[in-house]
Amino acid sequence: DIVMTQSPEYLAVSLGERAAINCKSSQSVLYSSNNENYLAWYQQKPGQSPKLLIYWASTRESGVPDRFSGSGSGTDFTLTISSLQAEDVAVYYCQQYYTVPLTFGGGTKVEIK
Amino acid sequence: EVQLVESGGDLVQPGGSLRLSCAASGFTFDDYAMHWVRQIPGKGLEWVSGVSWNGGTVDYADSVKGRFTISRDNAKNSLYLQMNSLRTEDMALYYCAKSTRGVIDGYFDFWGQGYLVSVS
Numbered sequence: 001d002i003v004m005t006q007s008p009e010y011l012a013v014s015l016g017e018r019a020a021i022n023c024k025s026s027q028s029v030l031y032s033s034n035n036e037n038y039l040a041w042y043q044q045k046p047g048q049s050p051k052l053l054i055y056w057a058s059t060r061e062s063g064v065p066d067r068f069s070g071s072g073s074g075t076d077f078t079l080t081i082s083s084l085q086a087e088d089v090a091v092y093y094c095q096q097y098y099t100v101p102l103t104f105g106g107g108t109k110v111e112i113k
Numbered sequence: 114e115v116q117l118v119e120s121g122g123d124l125v126q127p128g129g130s131l132r133l134s135c136a137a138s139g140f141t142f143d144d145y146a147m148h149w150v151r152q153i154p155g156k157g158l159e160w161v162s163g164v165s166w167n168g169g170t171v172d173y174a175d176s177v178k179g180r181f182t183i184s185r186d187n188a189k190n191s192l193y194l195q196m197n198s199l200r201t202e203d204m205a206l207y208y209c210a211k212s213t214r215g216v217i218d219g220y221f222d223f224w225g226q227g228y229l230v231s232v233s
Contacts, residue, residue, distance in 0.1 A: 001175075040220035042158075049208060049224040050158065061222070093158055097220050100172045102148075102160040 002026050002096050006105035012113040019081040021108045023094035028074045031098065038098035041070055041079045044107075045090045053092075054079065086112060115139040117209045117225035124231045129199050133228055135192040135209030143167070143187035146212035146219060149194050151205040152227070161207070162194065166215035177203075196230070204232045 003026040013019040029038045037057035042050040052061045054070035057077055067082040081088055089112060094105040121133040133149070148163040162173045162183040171183050182195040192209055206227040212219035 038218070042221075044158075049226055050221075051224075052220065052222050055213070055220050095158075095220060097218050100163065100217055101174050102163070102218065104158040104160065107157045 001101055002029065002098060002103050004094055004096055004103050004105040006092075006094060006108050008108060009106065010109050010111070012111045013081075013084045014113045015086065016083050017113075019084050019088075019110055021079045021092050021094075021110070023072075023077040023079070023105050025075045025077075025096055025098075029096045029098040030074050037073055037077070038096055039070075039072075039077050040095045040097065041068075042093045042095065043088075043090045044093065050093065081110070084110070084112070115211065115223045117211060117223060119207065119209050119225045119228035121207075121228050121230065124233060125199055127199060127201055127232055129232075131196045131199060131230060133194040133196065133207055133209075133230070135225060137190045137192065137209075137211070140211070140223075142185075142190040144215060146215055146217050147185060147192045148210045148212060148217075148221065149183065149192075150208045150210050150221070150224075151203075151230075152208065153205045159205075163212070163217040164192070165217055170217055172217055199230075199232045201232050204230060206230075 005024045007022045039057040041054040044050040058070040091107045116138045118136045149161040164183045180198045184193045208227045209225040210221035211223040
């Protein structure tokens with residue numbers, strides 16, 4: 001199984017400042033045949049279901065604000081919130097879909113400092 | 114508008130059985146794989162099981178293999194999870210999730226509101 005490890009577990013950032021969440025996979029999720037990274041990011045606000053933010057490691061889902069961006073390749077990935085807003089308080093998860101079993105990172109809780 | 118609505122039974126004892134259902138609408142159900150993902154309140158997400166667009170391919174997390182069975186009825190736009198030999202560690206919020214592909218290995222663009230399974 002591919003193990004997804006997120007860091008940090010908890011992140012407190014001032015409004016308007018940058019937040020960066022890391023996700024590391026135990027093996028590469030880059031498919032050589034299409035040069036795509038099989039990595040998605042989700043946001044889960046308190047009391048809500050997860051919401052898709054990013055797929056193919058860096059493609060923003062329709063309707064997601066452009067302050068959210070994804071980067072990385074192979075085994076190391078980052079979700080960046082360029083200017084944290086109050087409504088971004090949530091837990092963020094990465095997920096690999098390179099192979100089953102599909103696996104998630106443990107989550108990163110983002111709060112306002 | 115895509116909607117996924119989970120439903121199921123009441124509190125079940127350890128060793129008991131429960132069947133979850135997910136009613137889907139707002140998209141062409143038989144074009145996409147469907148999944149169950151669970152979350153212990155306050156904890157992270159765990160993929161449980163997935164089924165391909167036509168039901169021909171299914172897979173399970175090791176933690177539920179041999180006890181849970183996923184199925185779908187494309188005529189009824191419905192997804193199911195038969196849960197047998199339930200354990201207290203199966204107690205969680207179970208989400209129905211839509212894949213973006215017909216095959217199992219995909220990401221999830223829509224999630225239901227979740228159904229709380231209680232085992233006690």
